[in-house]
């Protein structure tokens with residue numbers, strides 16, 4: 001907002017007014033600037049002529065006067081700086097100043113002569129008058145329509161943001177959030193806030209319900225206002241998605257909304273909430289179905305996924321072989337592979353070739369990969385197709401599609417089968433804003449799709465993936481049902497298994513154990529609830545080092561030092577922990593290991609970020625999906641270069657991370673998308689494997705210690721596992737079931753809509769009466 005008076009709008013808040021001398025740093029995307037200001041006036045205890053101000057601004061101009069509201073803080077390296085929480089332009093308050101301003105480069109098409117005319121006609125309050133009522137410009141003789149419009153637009157752009165910032169600051173909304181808000185509503189932000197602050201919760205990323213509620217109170221909105229109740233309902237549902245729920249039962253939802261909106265002066269009844277939920281249902285903002293409340297995107301994802309299953313199951317495959325032929329083919333593969341498939345493995349191969357959709361589940365070392373390879377070979381033999389992508393020219397599509405939810409899992413699938421494998425996002429052509437390129441209208445090509453690590457796939461991704469599977473493609477889902485469920489909503493794998501409508505084979509016999517692996521043995525003991533203190537005795541690939549929470553850092557450091565002395569490649573070692581913030585949490589372990597493994601040297605460059613720093617050579621993990629760069633949540637890479645502002649054409653600080661040779665450039669502002677990865681969370685380790693895993697387990701983590709979490713951590717280690725911590729905490733953890741049920745209705749929907757189809761399949765199978773394995 002143009003301020004033509006002394007800056008007093010923000011009461012007794014600290015301010016500095018002054019001329020912007022020059023910008024020291026500016027981040028275009030975040031609108032973050034650091035600038036040198038020539039001080040004209042201040043109510044702060046500050047006597048210097050210049051000050052460095054920093055904060056989130058729209059477009060500061062050199063030579064212009066501003067009033068900055070904020071407070072002083074001392075930067076470790078740069079000393080005293082003014083952290084700006086709000087600001088406004090001080091417009092020239094003399095006629096000459098205004099004429100110079102309006103005829104500046106900011107306003108195209110307005111020269112000195114026209115500027116003079118405007119001020120002559122509209123006076124010294126010309127700018128406020130134009131902003132309040134643009135039509136006042138029509139009274140200026142000779143000012144063309146396009147120039148009038150351009151002037152209003154530029155004024156709104158230049159002054160609009162500040163107007164918004166000043167108003168939002170009154171509600172305690174900082175500059176950064178103001179940026180987010182401005183991006184959504186532009187100059188309508190303040191009107192929107194006054195009309196319905198609750199709308200912010202839905203439209204503006206990171207804007208919480210409590211804040212909207214607080215503002216609504218200040219604006220005098222009634223506690224029983226329908227928008228308040230509506231926002232409360234949607235907010236409760238949005239929160240439930242973070243816990244993996246697809247819906248909330250009506251009674252749970254109502255209870256949680258009442259808890260959220262409770263106010264002693266105006267109690268809300270269940271009927272009030274139900275009424276509002278019904279209203280929102282009519283407005284299609286949520287869906288009430290079968291006594292459950294859904295966010296529309298989740299209702300349609302579940303419903304859509306069942307429709308896709310139905311579509312595929314309605315087109316059964318045409319069998320190409322007789323039992324005898326299949327037996328012969330499998331026998332030949334056994335000879336080639338020099339192994340003999342176990343009964344479960346044989347069934348898994350046979351079932352996968354026979355059914356349109358099959359699920360193969362099993363813990364580590366039960367032969368899931370062995371089965372996948374067997375299926376590929378058998379399919380190639382039956383249908384007489386090559387397993388070499390090079391044998392296919394442009395006219396013929398490669399029949400096999402191999403995919404997994406994470407980059408690491410896809411890479412492993414590729415390495416174990418020798419066939420191309422990509423992430424699901426890549427397969428479907430993730431196009432950030434517009435979703436996936438592939439879908440019903442542009443389906444995948446090929447005849448047989450294998451989706452590994454399916455336990456990690458949430459209902460949204462499952463729906464998108466299945467939409468893109470053509471009618472005649474066979475589907476094999478592979479996963480370990482005992483692992484953690486997907487990070488996103490739903491529990492697709494366990495619901496599919498629970499429905500018993502999709503043919504599945506569980507692999508239970510452990511093969512790697514026969515090679516003497518204590519890790520695999522331990523994993524299966526945990527699974528079968530037979531793990532005791534005796535199971536934790538030292539073995540060649542396993543040790544349990546006792547220590548308490550205070551000793552943890554020291555213990556982990558000692559393990560690394562010992563490994564280094566033995567010449568073990570430290571890159572192969574990975575610490576997995578359940579929590580970020582604790583005395584033995586991920587954050588602190590990372591800081592110590594960075595110091596130990598990749599210490600500061602003269603040659604190594606560093607870039608400071610909010611919680612610490614990155615240094616060349618650091619191991620880092622990607623925290624969000626960034627499909628445009630082909631990096632995904634959980635990918636681990638290494639910082640290979642750091643560039644200063646004047647060393648690249650973009651003139652911004654850059655950090656380059658190599659993910660197995662593929663380099664991704666991060667600007668400073670994007671560094672929030674990565675963190676140090678010497679220690680990562682067990683949740684983030686899903687879908688990855690490491691030669692050596694170090695697993696701290698202490699009672700301080702007790703909130704997190706659950707059977708499926710520890711099972712997931714243990715099964716990430718391929719060669720060696722070192723648990724450090726308290727035996728009792730570990731044993732208690734593996735005996736604690738994850739009681740957090742996820743509300744999903746996939747199983748019920750499948751039973752309602754697919755039961756007939758599955759009956760048909762069972763009848764067909766029974767008609768065969770004999771399974772191929774019985775021939776053996």
Ligand SMILES: Nc1ncnc2c1ncn2[C@@H]1O[C@H](COP(=O)(O)OP(=O)(O)OP(=O)(O)O)[C@@H](O)[C@H]1O
Pocket residue numbers: 339340341342345362363364365366367368369370371511512
């Ligand atoms: N029928 C079999 N006979 C002999 N060895 C087998 C058999 N099945 C699997 N194996 C061996 O057992 C080991 C584990 O098998 P595989 O890698 O297929 O299991 P997995 O379930 O994919 O394991 P993980 O999930 O841990 O990667 C491999 O060395 C494999 O060669």
